[in-house]
Amino acid sequence: xxxxxxxxxxxxxxxxxxxxxxxxxxxxxxxxxxxxxxxxxxxxxxxxxxxxxxxxxxxxxxxxxxxxxxxxxxxxxxxxxxxxxxxxxxxxxxxxxxxxxxxxxxxxxxxxxxxxxxxxxxxxxxxxxxxxxxxxxxxxxxxxxxxxxxxxxxxxxxxxxxxxxxxxxxxxxxxxxxxxxxxxxxxxxxxxxxxxxxxxxxxxxxxxxxxxxxxxxxxxxxxxxxxxxxxxxxxxxxxxxxxxxxxxxxxxxxxxxxxxxxxxxxxxxxxxxxxxxxxxxxxxxxxxxxxxxxxxxxxxxxxxxxxxxxxxxxxxxxxxxxxxxxxxxxxxxxxxxxxxxxxxxxxxxxxxxxxxxxxxxxxxxxxxxxxxxxxxxxxxxxxxxxxxxxxxxxxxxxxxxxxxxxxxxxxxxxxxxxxxxxxxxxxxxxxxxxxxxxxxxxxxxxxxxxxxxxxxxxxxxxxxxxxxxxxxxxxxxxxxxxxxxxxxxxxxxxxxxxxxxxxxxxxxxxxxxxxxxxxxxxxxx
Numbered sequence: 001x002x003x004x005x006x007x008x009x010x011x012x013x014x015x016x017x018x019x020x021x022x023x024x025x026x027x028x029x030x031x032x033x034x035x036x037x038x039x040x041x042x043x044x045x046x047x048x049x050x051x052x053x054x055x056x057x058x059x060x061x062x063x064x065x066x067x068x069x070x071x072x073x074x075x076x077x078x079x080x081x082x083x084x085x086x087x088x089x090x091x092x093x094x095x096x097x098x099x100x101x102x103x104x105x106x107x108x109x110x111x112x113x114x115x116x117x118x119x120x121x122x123x124x125x126x127x128x129x130x131x132x133x134x135x136x137x138x139x140x141x142x143x144x145x146x147x148x149x150x151x152x153x154x155x156x157x158x159x160x161x162x163x164x165x166x167x168x169x170x171x172x173x174x175x176x177x178x179x180x181x182x183x184x185x186x187x188x189x190x191x192x193x194x195x196x197x198x199x200x201x202x203x204x205x206x207x208x209x210x211x212x213x214x215x216x217x218x219x220x221x222x223x224x225x226x227x228x229x230x231x232x233x234x235x236x237x238x239x240x241x242x243x244x245x246x247x248x249x250x251x252x253x254x255x256x257x258x259x260x261x262x263x264x265x266x267x268x269x270x271x272x273x274x275x276x277x278x279x280x281x282x283x284x285x286x287x288x289x290x291x292x293x294x295x296x297x298x299x300x301x302x303x304x305x306x307x308x309x310x311x312x313x314x315x316x317x318x319x320x321x322x323x324x325x326x327x328x329x330x331x332x333x334x335x336x337x338x339x340x341x342x343x344x345x346x347x348x349x350x351x352x353x354x355x356x357x358x359x360x361x362x363x364x365x366x367x368x369x370x371x372x373x374x375x376x377x378x379x380x381x382x383x384x385x386x387x388x389x390x391x392x393x394x395x396x397x398x399x400x401x402x403x404x405x406x407x408x409x410x411x412x413x414x415x416x417x418x419x420x421x422x423x424x425x426x427x428x429x430x431x432x433x434x435x436x437x438x439x440x441x442x443x444x445x446x447x448x449x450x451x452x453x454x455x456x457x458x459x460x461x462x463x464x465x466x467x468x469x470x471x472x473x474x475x476x477x478x479x480x481x482x483x484x485x486x487x488x489x490x491x492x493x494x495x496x497x498x499x500x501x502x503x504x505x506x507x508x509x510x511x512x513x514x515x516x517x518x519x520x521x522x523x524x525x
């Protein structure tokens with residue numbers, strides 16, 4: 001893997017946007033906007049004016065939304081903070097506008113730091129989050145006055161940004177570190193806040209009206225376990241809420257009659273060490289249906305992953321300390337669910353937009369049987385039926401089936417999803433234990449190795465579509481003697497080098513006796 005040093009000061013704020021093909025357009029670290037060429041965007045400096053070293057320390061302090069009336073414009077909403085009579089903290093929400101048609105397609109900021117909210121009593125610490133309006137086009141954005149029940153409602157539509165009448169909810173919603181999320185279906189809004197060791201932690205769960213932008217049916221869990229960090233995320237199917245609370249990960253069933261009573265602990269860190277133990281902070285549901293949780297307290301080159309959050313309980317498959325190519329701070333990208341359409345049949349379903357279903361899925365190889373593959377449905381726009389074809393004479397109507405293939409080979413797996421508006425099919429080819437087929441398609445097996453040079457370990461990443469039969473990674477010293485042999489699986493694999501002296505090592509990847517890749521790694525003290 002080629003390493004390139006790019007100066008982006010991500011500490012707590014991490015916002016950005018891609019185009020529909022997944023190509024990055026721009027990034028925001030809380031201070032400046034960086035374009036897709038990793039240069040400062042035209043007029044993109046000092047979006048927030050701060051002297052903080054290393055970024056802007058407000059979790060979820062910014063979010064990027066597409067302009068509902070212009071496919072090439074984006075609104076960057078961001079907190080600002082400073083010294084007010086009531087103390088130092090967050091007091092403003094501002095926004096800036098990016099036009100991607102300018103500067104040769106790299107974009108330029110056309111309006112900067114426009115004031116939207118100025119609350120002299122202070123706002124909550126970040127927690128800027130948005131959800132699609134029930135008309136399928138516009139956006140709702142919520143934030144709150146700190147230590148109160150006053151919520152600000154912002155509507156983004158083709159005519160611009162509108163600050164609507166506030167909503168006041170009985171009770172006190174404390175300022176503190178944490179995270180706000182909407183469920184992927186837009187029906188739930190959750191706010192997790194950890195205040196201090198005396199006040200404790202709060203999980204506030206609301207129902208949300210996407211037509212009016214109003215919260216209702218409030219439930220609250222209050223506990224005190226000295227959580228110094230934490231976050232929240234909701235599964236792709238909007239069934240399970242996960243709270244990452246410092247040393248614990250909790251799960252709630254949003255479909256249960258008593259949501260708070262459904263609380264379960266799915267992981268606890270024992271004998272915590274901020275360097276070697278999993279410490280949990282912000283969480284983010286990714287487009288692939290996994291939930292990623294960043295490490296708390298210190299920067300790390302590892303991240304925690306809930307692989308199957310839709311399943312619940314132990315089936316969610318939490319994996320802590322997953323390797324990353326580089327060290328990351330205490331932030332994750334903050335983005336809404338872009339795959340949410342109109343609320344069909346609602347009073348505000350007035351634009352004629354239709355939820356035509358889109359088929360999408362991912363897969364994961366079983367580590368005990370290389371022919372067994374677990375499929376995860378990622379389809380959107382309200383599919384009602386699922387039809388899988390595994391290209392081996394078998395089919396399934398399950399949402400996310402587990403399938404055992406009859407033997408090694410290349411299989412074109414297809415999923416067709418259907419609702420009352422239409423159907424859509426998406427296919428991918430899986431290579432089970434047939435690396436030659438992958439090599440023919442790619443010219444060479446594209447294996448990634450990082451970091452290189454390395455101190456204690458390297459990570460070897462196999463291409464996603466290659467599901468190995470019996471892949472072995474062999475490390476040779478300068479005399480050609482094998483000093484390390486390890487079996488590898490689909491995806492990222494950690495290879496421990498701690499017992500080897502510093503030097504240059506040759507490596508070979510074999511599967512079923514065939515050499516797939518040769519590489520070199522450098523071990524340093």
